[in-house]
Each structure stands twice: as C-alpha cells, then as structure tokens.
Amino acid sequence: MPTAAIRSALSADLRNSVMRLSRRLRVERADHGLMLNQISVLAILDRHGPLTPSELAAHEGIRPPSMTKTVQCLFEGGYVERTPDPLDGRQVVVSLTPTARQLIKADRARRDAWLAQRLAELTADERAILRDAAPILDRLAGR
C-alpha cells in the first residue's frame, strides 16, 4: 500500500471516528436532562470561577452568540446567574448557583457524565493514546 493511500485511509477513518463521536456527544445527555455542552460549561465555571460569556466562548472554541444561547438555557434551568460587572457595565459575569454546585458534586460522585463513563471503561493504554491524540486533533482543528 503506497504512502498516499495509507494517509488517505487515515483521513477517511479519522474523519469518520471524529464525526461519529461528535454526533454522539452532541445528543447524549445525562440523567438530569442537560446537554453535554451545558454540563461542560458548568464544569468550566466550577474550575475557573465566574467568567464572562466571551471568556466561556473562548474556552469552548465557539463564538459568543452560541455561548449566549447555552448560558440562556442554563439560566432558565436555574444553574447559573448573570450579574452585571460593577466595574464595566458592558460585561456580564456568569456564575454557578448552589443548585449547579450540588449537581456537579453529585455528577462527579456518580461519574455519570457520559464521556467520562465511557473513558473509564477503557484500558490505561487506550486512555494514554487519547491523551496524546487530543492536542493533535486540536491542532488539526486549527486553534
């Protein structure tokens, strides 16, 4: 098999795997009915503390308007608060509500975040491969 063909096969396989997993990730939701991207935002807020919508968007690698929607959903569910920044009236600071904190805690305990669950079922070697692969995928996506 010539090099070009091998690369072409990798391209096809990788594309398939990535698209499939992303479809799965998009649809999958934990038992509290939150979408995985919403949970991800909660996790970011938990790790970094209150952030503005733009900062959140940067973390997720999406545009601010997309993040506004996610935050809106979380707000309606009572998971986040939006408080205007007293120093800069343009900015809004998004922070977790006690409800969200409790949910995150329970989530972590029960390990019911879908992807984490699946990852736990892999071998250590397989997880190591994915750990190596993640930044490469990121670079492919073009930062």
Place this chain on the structure above:
Amino acid sequence: MPTAAIRSALSADLRNSVMRLSRRLRVERADHGLMLNQISVLAILDRHGPLTPSELAAHEGIRPPSMTKTVQCLFEGGYVERTPDPLDGRQVVVSLTPTARQLIKADRARRDAWLAQRLAELTADERAILRDAAPILDRLAGR
C-alpha cells in the same frame, strides 16, 4: 492530581478537541464547493464501487434518510447516478458519474481534501498516534 481528576480532565479535553475538529470538518469545503461529507461519499463509491443508499449510510454511520439527502445533493450536482436494481425493485444503486471520477482524480492529485492536507503536515509519529486513536474513538462512539 488524583486519578479521577486526570480522567475528568481527559474527558473535557477530548470532548473539546473532538467537537472542535468536527465543527471544522463540517464547515470545510474543497474548492469545488462540495461539503466534506459529500466528498467522503464519492470516495467510498470510488473505493467500493456502486452501493445502495443503505450501504452508504452504514459506511458513514448515519441513518438512511440522512444519506438520501446527501445522495440527492450529489445527484443534483451531477456527481452520482441512481439506477434501480434489476433484481430487487426496492433497491437503488448509486454510482459515480464520469464528472465525479474526474473530480476525484484531480482531488487526489492536488491533495486538496482538507483533512488529508492537514494530516500531511503532521509528523509520522503524530499520524501514528491518530491511527491508534481512531478505532478507540469509534468504540467510544458506541460502534
């Protein structure tokens, strides 16, 4: 850093990388204006010869109605033909037109399929990691 936290970080990183790359893949198109998933279908037909819509859907890991849409687009662009199977009147066989064959050939020569291009810019080691990672991602997606 405790094991659980490491795994949780992997989960977040991997999710991010996969979603980012998938968004990129979805949007990216070659210079002939075809979406990457359409090009992928052409590539499958090129490799396997004529296939039915269901077979194509299975290859891409999507449902038949979704494939019908893609095939419809390709048909309107003059890239595929749909011929009824003479043995089984329910089935349709999708095959490449000369236009498509020519495009595939040119594509291959110029290597302008977006992902293949990016992959070519990686080191051999990095590609090896991705080659190992792809089937694991597939298993995460749930077969």
Place this chain on the structure above:
DNA sequence: CATTGTCGTTAGTTTGGCTAATGAGTTAGA
C-alpha cells in the same frame, strides 16, 4: 464631548443529523 470600539445579545440562516410514516416491491406462510 464625540467618535470609535467592545460586550452581550437578538435575529435569522445554515447544516446535518434524527424519527415517523409512506409507497413500492419482496418474501413467506396458510
């Protein structure tokens, strides 16, 4: 103090999945 820029949001579009249902055609069983 007026212009220019930034932030969050709104509005509207695009893409590409999905399920459910339909119609044509096949297969199997009474």
Place this chain on the structure above:
DNA sequence: TCTAACTCATTAGCCAAACTAACGACAATG
C-alpha cells in the same frame, strides 16, 4: 395462490448547534 409481514428508499417534519450581521448599551480616547 394470495395475503400478511417485512424491507428499502424516500418524504416530511423536527431539532440542535453552529454561524454572521446588526443593535443597543456602555467605555475609552482623542
């Protein structure tokens, strides 16, 4: 044989989640 059940492709309609463009409020700067 003829009817019931199944299979395949398609249609219709829904939904999630990204995007761009534009807007209003506010800030910063000349």
